Amino acid sequence: MKRLFGRLDALLIAGILLLAALPAALYFAQPKSVRANIYVKGELYQTVPLDIDRDFTVTGNLPVVIRVEKGGIRFLSSPCHDQVCVRTGLLTRGGSTAACLPAAIVIRLTGDGKESDGVTY
Amino acid sequence: MKGKKRAAPTVAQHAALTGLLTAQAIVLSFLENLLPLLPFLPPGAKLGLSNLVVLYAAMDLSLPSALCIAVMKAFFVLVTRGGAAFAMSLCGGLLSALAMGLLLRMSQNRLGLVGVCVGGAVCHNLGQLLAACVLSASNLLFYLPALLLFGVLAGILTGVVIRLLLPALRKQLAVVVRHWEPSQ
Numbered sequence: 001m002k003r004l005f006g007r008l009d010a011l012l013i014a015g016i017l018l019l020a021a022l023p024a025a026l027y028f029a030q031p032k033s034v035r036a037n038i039y040v041k042g043e044l045y046q047t048v049p050l051d052i053d054r055d056f057t058v059t060g061n062l063p064v065v066i067r068v069e070k071g072g073i074r075f076l077s078s079p080c081h082d083q084v085c086v087r088t089g090l091l092t093r094g095g096s097t098a099a100c101l102p103a104a105i106v107i108r109l110t111g112d113g114k115e116s117d118g119v120t121y
Numbered sequence: 122m123k124g125k126k127r128a129a130p131t132v133a134q135h136a137a138l139t140g141l142l143t144a145q146a147i148v149l150s151f152l153e154n155l156l157p158l159l160p161f162l163p164p165g166a167k168l169g170l171s172n173l174v175v176l177y178a179a180m181d182l183s184l185p186s187a188l189c190i191a192v193m194k195a196f197f198v199l200v201t202r203g204g205a206a207f208a209m210s211l212c213g214g215l216l217s218a219l220a221m222g223l224l225l226r227m228s229q230n231r232l233g234l235v236g237v238c239v240g241g242a243v244c245h246n247l248g249q250l251l252a253a254c255v256l257s258a259s260n261l262l263f264y265l266p267a268l269l270l271f272g273v274l275a276g277i278l279t280g281v282v283i284r285l286l287l288p289a290l291r292k293q294l295a296v297v298v299r300h301w302e303p304s305q
Contacts, residue, residue, distance in 0.1 A: 002180070002230070002233070002234055002284075002287070003230070003233040003234070004233050004234050004235055004280065004281065004284045005233040005234075005235045005236070005280070006231060006232065006233045006236070008228065008231045008232045008233070008236055009232060009233045009235045009236030009239070012232070012236045012239060012240060013235075013236070013239055013273055013277075016239065016243055016269055016272070016273055017269070017270065017273060019269060020265070020266040020267075020269035020270050020273075021266070022266075023263070023265070023266050024266055
């Protein structure tokens with residue numbers, strides 16, 4: 001009578017499972033499409049993708065240097081006196097925000113679907 | 122093959138057996154629909170019990186017989202569940218029957234029943250998904266990994282079941298074809 005299970009069967013099943021896992025792996029490997037909105041004096045000034053590392057300067061009341069790195073974004077330096085924005089550090093998750101009030105510049109991340117439903121202060 | 126005592130079914134016996142198996146495939150798919158849907162299973166994930174009969178037909182009768190059962194089963198679906206379900210059943214059924222037939226022939230007995238069943242179940246899901254893609258004119262391929270996974274699970278299960286049912290199915294065949302002996 002015909003055999004139930006052999007090495008070839010295991011090989012076939014493993015191959016199919018691998019094929020099934022491939023798209024999932026690709027999906028998780030690709031960077032999340034989070035983008036940063038930069039607001040100057042409350043107005044949307046620029047939208048920045050976070051997949052290319054670079055530094056750039058945005059000028060509000062003061063010129064600040066913003067750096068995109070490791071799929072996140074941060075205030076690299078600011079001429080302001082309190083440095084709250086720089087100490088906020090790297091933003092990576094959708095919904096997180098950093099602000100430099102003296103320069104009137106706000107960075108807010110959007111777009112990976114993991115944003116908070118609501119925030120109260 | 123042990124050719125000496127093996128009696129090939131005549132055309133009439135072939136037709137009779139195909140009809141018998143078709144009826145059984147339809148009953149199995151009906152019974153399967155009576156099973157409650159498990160909440161953790163995605164839509165479209167089924168046991169595919171009628172694949173048992175199709176595989177058996179491909180094994181002991183012929184590939185055309187297996188394809189015929191798949192087509193007849195699809196017509197049953199057309200009558201009971203409508204056109205879209207018919208197209209999906211036809212696509213899946215034919216692809217699955219073809220795959221199982223080819224796997225049986227080409228593997229030279231090195232592939233076990235589980236392997237053949239898994240191949241058939243996965244191809245059934247693939248065919249259904251392709252039909253669904255065409256019908257809904259949308260890209261549903263993101264759904265493929267889940268269907269592959271459940272195809273493998275269903276295939277393993279049906280492979281074990283057909284092993285258990287094989288003696289009964291062969292006894293049934295031997296009633297129609299005297300002196301018949303299994304080739305494998």
